[in-house]
Amino acid sequence: MTSRYINIGRVSELARSAIRIIAPILLALVVGGLILVILGKDPIAYYWYVVKRGLLSWTGFQATLVRTAPLLFVAAGLIVAFRAGIWNLGVDGQFLLAAVLVAAVGSPLNTIIPNWAMICICFILAATIGAIWSLIPAYLKANHGVNEIITTLMMTFIGISLANVLIKIPFNDPATTVPQTVTLAVEDRLPRLFDTIIHHGVILGLLSVLFVHFLMTRTSFGLNLQVVGANPKAAVHAGLNVRFLTYVAFGLSAALAGMGGAVEILGVWGTVRADWDPAYGLLVVPLVFLARFHGIGTIAFVLFFAVLMIGGESASRRLGVPTFFVLVLVGLLLMFLAIVEYLDHRWRQRTT
Amino acid sequence: GFSALSSAADLKAIAVLVPEQGTDYGWNQQGVDAARAVAEKYGLEFMPAEGLGYGDVRPTLRELAEEGASLMICHASGYNTAGPEIAQETGVPVAIVDTPQGLVEGLVTDYTLSGHDGAYLAGVLAAHTTRTGSVGIVVSGEPPSWNSQSAAFAMGVKAASDSTKIIYAVIGPAAYGDAAGGRRVTESVISAGADVIFGQGNGSSFGMIQAVETTKAVDGGKVWFIDVIGDKTEIDKGHLLSSVLWDMVPVYDAMVSDLMDGTFGTRGYQIGLENDSVRLLKSPHIPANIWNELMDLRDKIISGSVSVDNISDAQAVRALMTSVDINEG
Amino acid sequence: MSELLTETFVTALLFGSVTAGVPLLLAGIGEQISEKSGVLNIGLEGMMLVGAYTGFCAAYYFDSFWLGFLFGGLGGVSVAMLMVLFCVILGLNQIVIGIALTLGADGLTALLHHFQFSRTYPRLSAVEPLVIPVVGDIPYLGEVFFHRHPVVYLAVGLVFFLVWLFKRTYVGLNLQAAGDVPAALDVTGVSVRSTRTWAVLATGFLAGVGGAFLANIGAGIFVPHMIHGAGFIGIVLAMLARGHPTWVLYGAALFGVSLSLTTALQVAGFNIPTDVVQMLPFTMVIVMLILLGRNSYLPAALALPYIRGER
Amino acid sequence: MALSASDSKIHHTSAIELRGISKFFPGVVANQDITLDIYAGEIHALLGENGAGKSTLISILAGLHRPDAGTIIIGGVERRLGSPRDSLLAGIGTVFQHVLLAPTLSVIENLMLGGSWKNKLDKESARSRFAELCGLLAVTIDPEALVGSLSLGQRQQVEIMRALWRGGERVLILDEPTSMLTPQGVIELGHVMKRLRENGVAIVFVTHKLREAYELCDRISVLRNGAFAGQINPDHGSGMGEEETIEQIIRMMFDKEGQSDSTVDNGGTNVAVRNVFADSQTRSISVAAKEVSTIALPGECGLSAVSFEVARGEIFGIAGIDGNGQKHLAEVLAGQRDLATGQIELDGEDISVLKVSERRDRGFRYLTDDRVGEGIVSDHSVATNLVAKSIGENPYWKYGFTKWRAIFSFARRQIKKYDIRTPSERTSIGRLSGGNIQKALFAREMDDNAEIVLLNKPTYGLDLQNIASARDRIREGASRGITTLLISTELEELIDLADRIGVMYQGQMVGIVEANPGSENRIGSLMTGASLN
Ligand SMILES: Nc1ncnc2c1ncn2[C@@H]1O[C@H](COP(=O)(O)OP(=O)(O)OP(=O)(O)O)[C@@H](O)[C@H]1O
Ligand SMILES: Nc1ncnc2c1ncn2[C@@H]1O[C@H](COP(=O)(O)OP(=O)(O)OP(=O)(O)O)[C@@H](O)[C@H]1O
Ligand SMILES: [Mg+2]
């Protein structure tokens, strides 16, 4: 190009971004630490317990990995939607309903067909339920341009209530006094890796994120979705079938969220209790944004926050800090990480 | 690993897991305090795990097991799937609630707490106290333990005076912490005529109390509140007529001793009037004569001459309420 | 049941609906302001929570509902300031910050409650209503609508004030332009930043007052997590209203009524699970959307940070 | 040059003095040490090729960008233009290259924007003000119409009104204001500018039409590669005729001798008018519109029974004042809009129901005039945008897998071939200069498989060298047998390129005229509907 197009080297990009990541996290921890000090607790001890339990101790680390499984599926779903410019904030409803149906059919099926078949069917079922639950928002967006933030939020509210109705009436297990579905026996759940408590769902979760990352960044289908997401008018102009793609993006996203529900039930719970709503979406949505929809980044963030959840619970218990503090810490970290994202983004812009 | 535990020496620590902080003058607090008391009694280490919420407690259970808990009390109906699983996995004895059929020798025991006998007494008390001829039941949700008490309360009311109306209202799903909802619903119930409110619900019960304190009964008079599980006398403003107190110390105590005798998991545990693990709170607002009558009734129940059936099914509970009769008629 | 549904009872029900509706109304119109200016404020729930906490503290310690609302508003504003700093000034991702603020506020208020109130659970006395003469005597409605704390009248008045503000003032024009094509506002010499700042602060204040109302008048006490999703309902209402404050009013009314409908049905003895009734309002809205199928107007630059000169 | 500038200062008072202004963007030096005086009461043309840095300089004057170096002196005192407000307060009014209006606000509301929020909205006085400005610019626009419903040309006029509305009492800056205007509109604008000049307003005028610059402007400054390349005073150009002057400008702009005739002379006097029209009957009809009508939303201009036929290899011009149905016509032909009645034929086959992609497969190409709106995905890379219309097709996709390497190298080739000025093929296209975006779009449509190309204002925003090359490509394509439909508001261009010209007026094709220099007036009267009444 012309002489005036300067070439800025990638010099020490790693170092820079490393600092960019570390500094704000430290800041967040310092602020959190101050709160602990005010509560008269020892911040260092607290953080040490968090790391020790969530990361360093083998059993704790297993717990962390297990916790990531549903988060990863939800994240995968969100990556698809967000890259396609669809703000699917309804993953929780899709997740929960799928979970309920999986729990309801899981153990009955297991009595009539082999375990592996039951598991496959449950995943397919979960995906289908999730997709179905995204149908109305998809229709309203594709055909009437109704903003999906509203509709997906509402479908989640409805979904949570509906899940309760299902659990309390049709799927209620008469054997238990508390309203919950039948329970899938431990040995019939997702097989575990070797003799750990880590079930295969964790691996599936990782794969699902990597898969959608590849799908969205390395295939024509993904690029089509991205174009639709970035500028629908341009998509129409380029001759893309925007409606169809919208349905597909919604369906895929919700299906993955639903499979997240399946993994949580088949891997950990074996049953769903009335009024259960882990609301993983609320945590994963910001993480996916922070990773700028990048698969690897998302995995890293999910792992980080899983450590925090598992470790934080333990640390709070040991130091007698109310568990609410973990929420505060999560909030702080998200905020400061948002600053990381921002600085990093600006810097990238300056270099490309 | 339960034979290893069959002598007192091997008992080291008791852990108790509760969904909210043990400061609610109710379910969580009673559980934590009782476990602490028992731990002290036997000189055991006490491992409280509060505010775990209703999510997955398996990680916490595993960790407690690792840290050498000899008994893990899962003090929430939400934990009674996870509890036994981890007991099997780790071999550490676990106690769960509301699952009488779930006993496993040496590993899993159950304590199904229901203050229904006490609630029956409360119902009688309410029937004697009401001026308007209507009493109300407000619950935050419909778990079995709530239900059985609602039913018993209703039966008590009817037993004392058949004409008394019983107004039943659930705040809403998962409304355990919905104080505003508690107040709103209670106010409606009061203005539907009730002047005695039997309230069950954790955070939301403070909303109910608030309503009772700030709303006049339809006759312009004072509204009374009957609480459950905990003793809110400390924070009462003169409306706390009574409370169906639950005392879990005897239950946990029995568990520990069974653990020592190696009989753990062979029987479930209840609370009841006989050992005062269920009892009515005697507030100064209860006239002596009524109190004596209640105490007689208590003895009859203990002796079995009066029996209160334990109804825990939501539909059955609603069937007992006045409004439904009217509906059917 | 007929004998149960007395005037007092029906009145109490409707009274309850209004009480339940007002926080949604305040939060909803608040959200609408910042959305008009292009800021999608997902932190509404957090602002309400903090408002509920600070509002309750003020009302309790100063023993004044008015101060309660004032400090509730300020509590909301304090959260809104973070939103302004991060999203309007730095231009960080609004959804991330919004959720972060909500989670953080949830934890923090619960924490404060734990150390401050969890042994005493202080409660406020009943609020003294300001009875509007004449209309206050109308059977049923009189008490429901006109035996109220003045803040209720203000909240409703605010709706119509906003209608006027949006349509007839520069502030309204600026808000709309800022949410639509910020650059178009910027080049006319009006700072997009301060437009959005003021909008978000206004949102914070209203959400805070809404939270305070929920705590002080709705419950009369503060307990953790007490907002219970009202903030998210507020967001939905604001978006559904497509820029019409009056629609938020209708929406809030709908929700209020549906809430006490639950109670009414139970007290009347209809055996409908509460969950089903809870689904009603949203289901109604969805059905309406499908039937009317009008595409929802949302500001073009909603949730997009504005950086001057950015290409 | 510098000399002429300094000595002329003696008898001119400077409205604005730029001293060593520089502006750097990621990977680009947009302005480099620019020193320039703008005198009060002059019309000062700012010329330069696409990407030369004109808009950037203007953004700096408008307070949208802070210069990285240099100072700005206004009325003798150094001023810091930190925000658009500062610039307005300094008496600078600006018309931006890409229209900046709020589509959901009405015209009048857009014009009122910017009053202090403390004052009350006074629509009445605003309307009267609006009326007189309409008179001044000789335009008729409904003040209550939503800007979103206006044609780009009308929007540009609103934009000009806004610049006159407030600010601009010292300096009025117009960045390619005529790009979307009709000849008539340009003339009116010229009158306005002259009148303002009489009142001592300094006017900075960016255009790519050298003749405009020559006729209107007192002085002409040229930017090249972001730096000041020189200055000319047409009137002082003692003895230097128009052609010479333009020669000299071109030399400055491109740092080379103006080569082919068409490069120098974009004045439409190109004699080589190909006359395929005569024998076009004998040739096969490539595209035909039959009684095509569309449904128009309020504010739009639909089509009513438009019919025409275009022979293979013919260049069919479509003239008309902007907003007379060209948009609908283009979209209907491209398949982006359903037609209400009538049909469209491709090689005699009815394609009315075919989708955009299907028409594309048949070799149909559509270059939109809504560059930023629907042309590009602005935060995706130049490379992605270059292939955006052929996603999934070989050779850049195999079995649906993207071969980014291939795409990037293809992009690099296109960038070279079409001389798109960008730091790299990975730069997000939105950051390119207006003209360079246009080049990229042009490159995307003019691929080898194109058989029918529909070009909507293909050269708007291009500098004349690019215009020249674009026109050459169009001609060359036609000679290869590509059927070309050329929508333009510039008669000169149409007459230069087209074989026949259909004239649009209020959604109808009011006439089809053979294109030769003589037919200008005929077309002009058709465009204004004069010939109808
Ligand atoms: N005190 C305020 N209350 C409400 N909105 C305000 C306030 N101050 C500013 N705004 C909003 O911010 C926008 C931009 O602020 P800005 O400072 O540019 O206002 P302005 O029009 O310049 O008035 P002034 O400069 O006199 O304050 C205003 O148009 C208004 O919408
Ligand atoms: N905000 C920006 N970010 C990055 N690069 C920019 C930005 N604005 C301008 N540029 C770059 O600066 C250079 C000059 O752009 P500018 O728009 O000033 O050219 P121009 O003379 O107006 O061209 P045209 O005649 O096509 O409008 C271009 O290479 C463009 O890519
Ligand atoms: Mg100002």
Ligand SMILES: [Mg+2]
């Ligand atoms: Mg330009």
